[in-house]
Amino acid sequence: MLSKSALVLLSLASASLAWPSGRSGKWSDKQRKTCHGHESYINYTTVAGFFQQDDPATNPTGFDYTTTNFGLIEQSYATDAEFDPAGAKPQWERFENYVNVLNREADKNTQYKVFFLARHGEGYHNAAESYFGTPAWNCYWGPLDGNGTHTWRDAALTQAGIDQTIKANNFWRKQLAADIKMPAPQSYYSSPLQRCWQTAQATFQGLDLPADRPFAPVIKELFREGISMRTCDERSNKTFIQSRVPNFRFEEGFTEQDELWRGYEGETEEAGIARTKVVFDDVFSHDDSTWISLSSHSGAITKIYKVIGHQPFRLGTGQAIPVLIKAQNLRKVDIPTETIASWWSEATCANGPPVTSIGGTGCICSSTATATASASVTASVTFMYDLKSYRRESPVEVYEKS
Numbered sequence: 001m002l003s004k005s006a007l008v009l010l011s012l013a014s015a016s017l018a019w020p021s022g023r024s025g026k027w028s029d030k031q032r033k034t035c036h037g038h039e040s041y042i043n044y045t046t047v048a049g050f051f052q053q054d055d056p057a058t059n060p061t062g063f064d065y066t067t068t069n070f071g072l073i074e075q076s077y078a079t080d081a082e083f084d085p086a087g088a089k090p091q092w093e094r095f096e097n098y099v100n101v102l103n104r105e106a107d108k109n110t111q112y113k114v115f116f117l118a119r120h121g122e123g124y125h126n127a128a129e130s131y132f133g134t135p136a137w138n139c140y141w142g143p144l145d146g147n148g149t150h151t152w153r154d155a156a157l158t159q160a161g162i163d164q165t166i167k168a169n170n171f172w173r174k175q176l177a178a179d180i181k182m183p184a185p186q187s188y189y190s191s192p193l194q195r196c197w198q199t200a201q202a203t204f205q206g207l208d209l210p211a212d213r214p215f216a217p218v219i220k221e222l223f224r225e226g227i228s229m230r231t232c233d234e235r236s237n238k239t240f241i242q243s244r245v246p247n248f249r250f251e252e253g254f255t256e257q258d259e260l261w262r263g264y265e266g267e268t269e270e271a272g273i274a275r276t277k278v279v280f281d282d283v284f285s286h287d288d289s290t291w292i293s294l295s296s297h298s299g300a301i302t303k304i305y306k307v308i309g310h311q312p313f314r315l316g317t318g319q320a321i322p323v324l325i326k327a328q329n330l331r332k333v334d335i336p337t338e339t340i341a342s343w344w345s346e347a348t349c350a351n352g353p354p355v356t357s358i359g360g361t362g363c364i365c366s367s368t369a370t371a372t373a374s375a376s377v378t379a380s381v382t383f384m385y386d387l388k389s390y391r392r393e394s395p396v397e398v399y400e401k402s
Helices: 004-013 029-033 091-105 124-132 134-141 159-175 194-204 238-244 269-286 298-308
Strands: 038-046 110-119 187-190 291-296 320-332 356-358 362-364
Touching: 038 269, 038 298, 091 110, 110 194, 110 298, 124 134, 134 356, 134 362, 159 194, 187 194, 194 238, 194 291, 269 298, 291 298
Parallel strands: 110 291, 187 291
Antiparallel strands: 038 320, 110 320, 356 362
């Protein structure tokens, strides 16, 4: 956290402001490609000390953002003396000002954004996994379209999930009220999977949003869940999505069909983290918003934590937390690199549910439900992502500050 003395020194140091008030700024393509004459890299860190979810002592089990003011910790800020000398302004308004000052006083290679990371409401795939149990779900039921009663390919929200979105809508309505003054998002993003855009739509529809901050969500391919063999991870086609949420926009290059879900291989953890870094780079390079809403998934948010250096904090369905993120455009160090294996063959039981499954080993099938694939990494495949095509061989690289 920036100390009071450090912030005062920053304020006195220069009249040159990096970013306009209320905006975090963005980097041009030229800035993103070079930093002091070298290829650049964005490094992310979580600025801790502002939310309960930043504290390792906070138990995520049972955490409810609607009863904890999004986890915002009651405290004073170094900017309060000037912004709120009478001590009359609410916590969120003072925090918003603090973040705005961070951006205003930042150098041209640094920006701060607050992401509201929201996990979708309960989907039919969540209900199915709870009903069948995780081993049976992973090894048999998950790769199917459904069970004859419910469908979970690109799963829709259950009634419980819809109820969670109603709860979210009511909470946001209260938070935006004059006595709390929580800032509304300036930008909205969603995973392309149905449960997420359903959640985003129901959460923010009908709210009294500021005229300069309308609900104009963008669907981005790489904010999706980790890509497994299970059908819940395959998105519907673009035409279907557009017919259901015509007010949503699609990022440039969004394809009609899902070209990432394979159905016979799963994405490795390392590949999922790499693509999450790519989509974060895209947002921080092209969106100057400071306050951003993202409707995504438990697994996707877990990968975001790894990219931004946030402690593990598992969210239940329908839960959400804000995080304050510092991004720095740094100079890359030229050192040897290594490649990442991107896809692996997941084991499933062909003819019925498994006896059990073991982490790191895979499915233990019965004699009548033999495994159809070995759970081994296909290291020869190095399918990765970039900002233009989402596909390239991508090394793991080390960077230093410019």
